[in-house]
Amino acid sequence: MQKIRTYLGIEIKYPKTAFFELSSCEGCQLQILNKEATLLNFLDLVEIVNFREVMSNRSNDYEIAFVEGSVTRADEVTQLLEIRQQAKTLVALGSCACFGGVNQLKNRFQNLEWVKKEVYGNHPIETQEVRPLSDFVTVDFSIYGCPVKKEEVEEIVTNLVLGKSIEHPRYPVCMECTANGNICLFNLGEPCLGPVTRAGCDAWCPNNRMGCWGCRGPADDANLRQLQKIMDDHNIPRQAMFDRLECFGGFTSAMKEMDR
Numbered sequence: 001m002q003k004i005r006t007y008l009g010i011e012i013k014y015p016k017t018a019f020f021e022l023s024s025c026e027g028c029q030l031q032i033l034n035k036e037a038t039l040l041n042f043l044d045l046v047e048i049v050n051f052r053e054v055m056s057n058r059s060n061d062y063e064i065a066f067v068e069g070s071v072t073r074a075d076e077v078t079q080l081l082e083i084r085q086q087a088k089t090l091v092a093l094g095s096c097a098c099f100g101g102v103n104q105l106k107n108r109f110q111n112l113e114w115v116k117k118e119v120y121g122n123h124p125i126e127t128q129e130v131r132p133l134s135d136f137v138t139v140d141f142s143i144y145g146c147p148v149k150k151e152e153v154e155e156i157v158t159n160l161v162l163g164k165s166i167e168h169p170r171y172p173v174c175m176e177c178t179a180n181g182n183i184c185l186f187n188l189g190e191p192c193l194g195p196v197t198r199a200g201c202d203a204w205c206p207n208n209r210m211g212c213w214g215c216r217g218p219a220d221d222a223n224l225r226q227l228q229k230i231m232d233d234h235n236i237p238r239q240a241m242f243d244r245l246e247c248f249g250g251f252t253s254a255m256k257e258m259d260r
């Protein structure tokens with residue numbers, strides 16, 4: 001039965017919510033279950049009707065669908081289209097769903113048959129070019145990150161439930177990193193994609209003395225040529241920059257304009 005509550009006299013419904021995974025490591029879903037301190041508050045926002053990692057009940061009656069993972073098989077296309085048909089709101093959860101994620105590194109191999117043979121030997125599997133959800137269906141909202149950050153998911157879900165607008169930070173990770181008082185890793189000889197990557201993770205990696213790999217994709221107006229100049233000025237090999245830019249798939253379009 002749908003729970004009903006009110007806020008300032010206005011009825012607020014617990015939207016029926018489902019979680020699904022396509023090709024993924026399921027780390028984004030795990031993030032949501034992480035941190036028991038806020039899990040109950042999160043569960044109080046929605047009525048979860050599908051979440052294979054935590055419950056055995058299944059239902060095809062849902063309003064919000066969170067879809068993790070990228071599309072790599074024909075049956076995933078069918079599943080995704082069915083989810084889209086049912087859900088009022090479809091949310092791409094994590095970098096795999098948004099950009100292809102680490103899975104899309106596979107697309108660089110020209111000869112996939114050779115790769116399949118090397119990896120799976122005499123146990124052939126069906127796999128095709130890795131693509132993000134938006135190549136097949138309309139995505140209403142994207143939550144970036146590999147994995148997503150639980151606090152951000154909770155904030156986004158709260159806004160969705162209250163019907164408030166949701167906006168991603170437009171600025172890059174450097175803004176959060178600097179606000180946190182970190183020493184810039186370029187000064188320590190470490191490459192970092194903070195200048196071009198969309199903020200929202202609170203500079204998770206630089207806070208821990210690791211350069212950003214760009215898992216949240218490009219910030220608005222990301223200037224990759226300027227990033228290249230920063231890398232050159234710090235004598236960091238170009239390949240180190242390209243390895244990072246290619247890792248999650250978020251910069252694929254932006255990179256077309258760059259000199260290799």
Ligand code: SF4
Pocket residue numbers: 024025026027028029068069093094095096097101102145146147148
């Ligand atoms: S975005 Fe990262 S953590 Fe999330 S499913 Fe993909 S690989 Fe796993």
Ligand code: SF4
Pocket residue numbers: 173174175177178182183184185186192193194195203206211212
């Ligand atoms: S460490 Fe990275 S994110 Fe932090 S200020 Fe330097 S370039 Fe920006």
Ligand code: SF4
Pocket residue numbers: 145146173197198201202203204205206211212213214215216217
């Ligand atoms: S610092 Fe960069 S790689 Fe690390 S979580 Fe944030 S966006 Fe992702």
